[in-house]
Amino acid sequence: MEGTTDNYTDYEGITMPIGTYSYDEFTINPSNGTMSADQIPEEMLFGIPHIVSIVGYSSLFVISATGNLTVFITLFRNRNDKSRVNMFIMHLSIADLIVTFIMMPLEIGWNSTVKWMAGDAACRILMFLRTFGLYLSSFTLVVISLDRYFAILHPLSLNDADQRGKIMLAFAWLFSVFASFPQVS
Structure with a gap:
């Protein structure tokens, strides 16, 4: 994990602090802002x-x-x-x-x-x-x-x-x- 900052970014409804998580941890596709299904928290998936x-x-x-x-x-x-x-x-x-x-x-x-x-x-x-x-x-x-x-x-x-x-x-x-x-x- 990298250090936290006060800057936030919005990836299609997912607001994340910039610099807190690397792209490797969440596998975020920067072109469309989507996360892979295996990285999304369970409460955000229909079940x-x-x-x-x-x-x-x-x-x-x-x-x-x-x-x-x-x-x-x-x-x-x-x-x-x-x-x-x-x-x-x-x-x-x-x-x-x-x-x-x-x-x-x-x-x-x-x-x-x-x-x-x-x-x-x-x-x-x-x-x-x-x-x-x-x-x-x-x-x-x-x-x-x-x-x-x-x-x-x-x-x-x-x-x-x-x-x-x-x-x-x-x-x-x-x-x-x-x-x-x-x-x-």
Whole structure:
């Protein structure tokens, strides 16, 4: 191995520090920037772990889509029932649907191709949505927990509970946006 430098070069999606590896170690063809298959790390090649991930995510996608769409449609049809619990479950269902329809297909596609093929802008947007769904789901669960805490602590303050629930949900959405924003920059 040669000494490392701060200069980097990009060989068709493979970014390597210049001077760290010799051409002999990786057998890089300088004319087209490709590496020989025996030198590429195993996680960069399609194999059994990727097939297991694809099958797992596909199964979870079907189960999650079926369950969360059922909950969402049921609550949406009964939206005249203005209970706080229904509102929280509706927002949790929305968050889980974001995870289901953004993150899971993204992981399936990523494991199928073993590389990112959609470009920088799509990467930033999809990574934002991916983390946004996870944060929103988590923050909504925190809001539900806080609501149950306040319901036990102050059981007779029902007038404040509806307003407090809406405010906490608004903060859950806002905090999710702020927590996911680093994915864009």
